[in-house]
Amino acid sequence: MSNRLKVTPNDLSAFWMPFTANRQFKQAPRMFVSAKDMHYTTSDGRKVLDGTAGLWCVNAGHCRPKITEAIQHQAAELDYAPAFQMGHPIVFELANRLVDIAPKGMDHVFFTNSGSESVDTALKMAIAYHRARGEGARTRLIGRERGYHGVNFGGISVGGIVTNRKMFGTLLGGVDHMPHTHLPEKNAFSKGVPEHGAELANELERIVALHDASTIAAVIVEPVAGSTGVILPPKGYLQKLREICTKHGILLIFDEVITGFGRLGAPFAADYFGVTPDIMTTAKGVSNGVIPMGAVFVKKEIHDAFMTGPEHMIEFFHGYTYSGNPIACAAALGTLDTYKEEGLLTRGEELAPYWEDALHSLKGEPHVIDIRNIGLIGAIELAPIAGQPTKRAFSAFVKAFERGALIRTTGDIIALSPPLIITKGQINELIDHVREVLRAID
Ligand code: PXG
Numbered sequence: 001m002s003n004r005l006k007v008t009p010n011d012l013s014a015f016w017m018p019f020t021a022n023r024q025f026k027q028a029p030r031m032f033v034s035a036k037d038m039h040y041t042t043s044d045g046r047k048v049l050d051g052t053a054g055l056w057c058v059n060a061g062h063c064r065p066k067i068t069e070a071i072q073h074q075a076a077e078l079d080y081a082p083a084f085q086m087g088h089p090i091v092f093e094l095a096n097r098l099v100d101i102a103p104k105g106m107d108h109v110f111f112t113n114s115g116s117e118s119v120d121t122a123l124k125m126a127i128a129y130h131r132a133r134g135e136g137a138r139t140r141l142i143g144r145e146r147g148y149h150g151v152n153f154g155g156i157s158v159g160g161i162v163t164n165r166k167m168f169g170t171l172l173g174g175v176d177h178m179p180h181t182h183l184p185e186k187n188a189f190s191k192g193v194p195e196h197g198a199e200l201a202n203e204l205e206r207i208v209a210l211h212d213a214s215t216i217a218a219v220i221v222e223p224v225a226g227s228t229g230v231i232l233p234p235k236g237y238l239q240k241l242r243e244i245c246t247k248h249g250i251l252l253i254f255d256e257v258i259t260g261f262g263r264l265g266a267p268f269a270a271d272y273f274g275v276t277p278d279i280m281t282t283a284k285g286v287s288n289g290v291i292p293m294g295a296v297f298v299k300k301e302i303h304d305a306f307m308t309g310p311e312h313m314i315e316f317f318h319g320y321t322y323s324g325n326p327i328a329c330a331a332a333l334g335t336l337d338t339y340k341e342e343g344l345l346t347r348g349e350e351l352a353p354y355w356e357d358a359l360h361s362l363k364g365e366p367h368v369i370d371i372r373n374i375g376l377i378g379a380i381e382l383a384p385i386a387g388q389p390t391k392r393a394f395s396a397f398v399k400a401f402e403r404g405a406l407i408r409t410t411g412d413i414i415a416l417s418p419p420l421i422i423t424k425g426q427i428n429e430l431i432d433h434v435r436e437v438l439r440a441i442d
């Protein structure tokens with residue numbers, strides 16, 4: 001451990017922190033200085049149980065040796081190679097390894113550096129695909145209320161989180177939104193996917209009738225909405241969306257940035273729900289969050305539609321300086337090796353019933369108005385303090401951190417998504433922290 005990391009910085013002002021209450025943080029900073037497996041260590045030497053896999057990304061747990069070694073080796077071997085018009089071996093190896101574990105038919109991978117870039121890449125692919133096939137009028141994009149698709153202009157345009165949209169002007173044109181599927185009056189305290197609400201998929205038919213299918217390029221949804229506070233698809237809902245998209249020639253994009261790489265107990269949500277999209281966006285778990293990386297998976301037909309024209313011509317005018325960066329690829333290969341050796345992409349399946357029972361044991365604790373779960377995701381929704389939305393959950397977050405557990409809150413919802421290596425004992429520990437916190441806060 002480098003000594004430098006142990007020093008607490010004495011000037012916090014220069015760094016404008018992302019998605020953070022900067023002024024509150026800088027008055028009482030919360031700092032991590034190291035991590036191993038299921039735990040972080042704070043700057044004052046306390047161990048904190050990671051109940052959120054960092055930001056839903058450290059699926060294999062922290063500082064795993066295969067990943068660390070792969071990065072160290074690659075940094076000394078080939079640090080960078082131009083991403084455009086040049087290649088290097090492990091980016092091809094990684095693409096093949098990813099296609100091997102992807103849902104059947106998703107045969108090609110385009111690399112990005114984040115979920116936000118994956119989303120904007122997918123949206124551009126969808127529009128360009130239709131154009132390449134001579135259906136250039138298909139430019140509209142359909143998202144969903146409360147959807148989170150990252151923070152770039154495409155992503156916030158199809159996204160449906162008001163706070164992420166309202167400051168940023170008129171966004172992309174030609175976007176419409178389906179309703180979200182959060183129906184607490186019917187589905188509160190459901191275990192796993194809720195019974196009610198599949199008919200909400202028919203709202204897509206209404207939107208198609210309004211604009212005409214010939215103007216619509218793609219529909220993008222999170223199979224399970226994460227960032228907005230864990231909203232599950234009602235039974236049969238995703239199947240219906242798939243049918244409607246297929247019927248109208250509209251591409252279905254699953255944003256699997258959170259659900260990808262084992263979070264639900266299957267490699268992807270597409271596997272879990274038995275519904276295959278046309279394009280799948282991923283990031284986070286692809287490289288265990290260790291080096292920024294994203295990957296967009298596409299069906300063969302979509303990729304092949306671009307492979308026309310003179311062979312010396314670039315087929316898709318899109319890409320990032322760091323697409324398929326060698327060190328990110330090494331991290332991803334080390335991650336896939338770790339997932340494979342430890343069965344992590346399906347481990348959530350056997351742990352899910354235990355996780356579900358533990359979470360739902362919080363029913364009846366103070367402030368709890370709903371509990372939701374799927375795979376190794378959990379949400380505990382709290383009644384807001386009148387006139388002060390988000391305050392109660394934020395106090396829970398700070399208290400949990402002080403007690404030794406990292407939880408995540410959004411609005412007045414506590415979201416839990418531990419690394420997939422969590423033990424049953426650690427599940428109990430995490431839920432006990434949350435129980436004590438709920439009893440302690442106002
Ligand atoms: N799509 C989805 C479905 C996501 O969940 C993104 C895109 C954007 O990924 P990047 O890598 O650009 O952040 C995400 C990211 C939270 C939280 O606590 C969720 C995300 C990121 C940070 C925090 O809910 N999701």
Ligand code: PLP
Pocket residue numbers: 319320321322
């Ligand atoms: N801005 C400028 C001035 C650039 O030269 C580039 C890339 O060359 C970019 C933005 C895009 O950067 P990236 O490829 O890392 O997304």
